[in-house]
Amino acid sequence: MFNPALFVVLATLLIVPLSNGLYFHIGETERKCFIEEIPDETTVVANYKVELYDPRSGGFMPSSPGIGMHVEIKDPDDKTILSRVYSSEGRISFTSHIPGEHVLCMYSNSTAWFSGSQLRVHLDIQVGEHTIDYANVAQKEKLTELQLRIRQLLDQVDQITKEQNYQRYREERFRQTSDSTNQRVLWWSVAQTVVLLIMGVWQMRHLKSFFEAKKLV
Numbered sequence: 001m002f003n004p005a006l007f008v009v010l011a012t013l014l015i016v017p018l019s020n021g022l023y024f025h026i027g028e029t030e031r032k033c034f035i036e037e038i039p040d041e042t043t044v045v046a047n048y049k050v051e052l053y054d055p056r057s058g059g060f061m062p063s064s065p066g067i068g069m070h071v072e073i074k075d076p077d078d079k080t081i082l083s084r085v086y087s088s089e090g091r092i093s094f095t096s097h098i099p100g101e102h103v104l105c106m107y108s109n110s111t112a113w114f115s116g117s118q119l120r121v122h123l124d125i126q127v128g129e130h131t132i133d134y135a136n137v138a139q140k141e142k143l144t145e146l147q148l149r150i151r152q153l154l155d156q157v158d159q160i161t162k163e164q165n166y167q168r169y170r171e172e173r174f175r176q177t178s179d180s181t182n183q184r185v186l187w188w189s190v191a192q193t194v195v196l197l198i199m200g201v202w203q204m205r206h207l208k209s210f211f212e213a214k215k216l217v
Contacts, residue, residue, distance in 0.1 A: 023122040026108065033105040036125060039166035040099040042159070045131040046092040048106075051120040060120045063088040069106050069121065076100030093131070099166045128162070129155035 026032055038044060050067055051060035071092055073082040081102075082094050096102060108119065132155065138148045 022124075023120055025118050025120055026106070027118060028108060031105055031107040032121070033103055034123075034125075035101050035103055036127070037166070038096045038099065038102050038127060039162035040096055042096045042128055042162055043131045044094055044096065044102070045126045046104065047124045047126075048086075048090060048092070049122045050088040051122070053118040053120070063119065067108070067119070069108065072105045074103045074105075076102065099169050128159035 024032055036044065048069065050063045050069060052063040052067065053059075054061045067088045068085050069088075070085050071082065072080060073092075073094055075081050075096070075098055077098065081097075082092070086092065092104075104125075106121065106123075129152070134148060134152060137143065137151070143151065
């Protein structure tokens with residue numbers, strides 16, 4: 001029997017991205033930033049790996065131990081929630097406390113290590129329940145396969161609820177911005193009309209005074 005509610009849940013699970021995997025090149029003094037829209041109270045994990053350009057082979061090789069990345073993360077209020085230097089390969093983890101656009105910036109910890117060569121940084125960002133190592137959870141809590149699956153579904157439903165709340169938050173922000181813009185446009189039109197009326201009255205009085213003066217002459 002077709003269950004509409006179950007269909008909606010499964011469709012949403014397919015739409016929600018599992019992770020954002022990418023790589024980018026970065027120079028000595030270059031700074032790369034990424035914006036991630038995150039609901040509140042959501043865990044974010046970013047795994048990264050740095051490779052060093054090899055001019056002899058024209059490819060990239062594992063970087064030396066001295067090369068690291070300075071990572072800085074800011075919340076939607078532009079407050080720094082994480083700022084530290086990591087090694088050439090690592091795992092960054094933080095939890096959002098307010099919904100919105102979080103900015104993750106990365107840059108080399110030193111310009112002296114690779115003397116003008118480019119770095120390639122592999123970055124994989126995971127959000128929500130995708131950050132949980134369920135194999136480790138099952139081992140620690142001694143969960144059966146059915147219990148583990150139920151745990152995964154509950155975590156997915158919780159993440160979907162957060163995503164839906166965030167969408168409602170975005171819609172409310174958009175509505176407030178639209179209302180504010182419309183009010184400003186309205187008051188600007190009223191102000192323009194008032195200025196035109198004042199100028200018209202002033203011109204009429206000025207012309208009236210001018211013609212009266214001409215008659216006296």
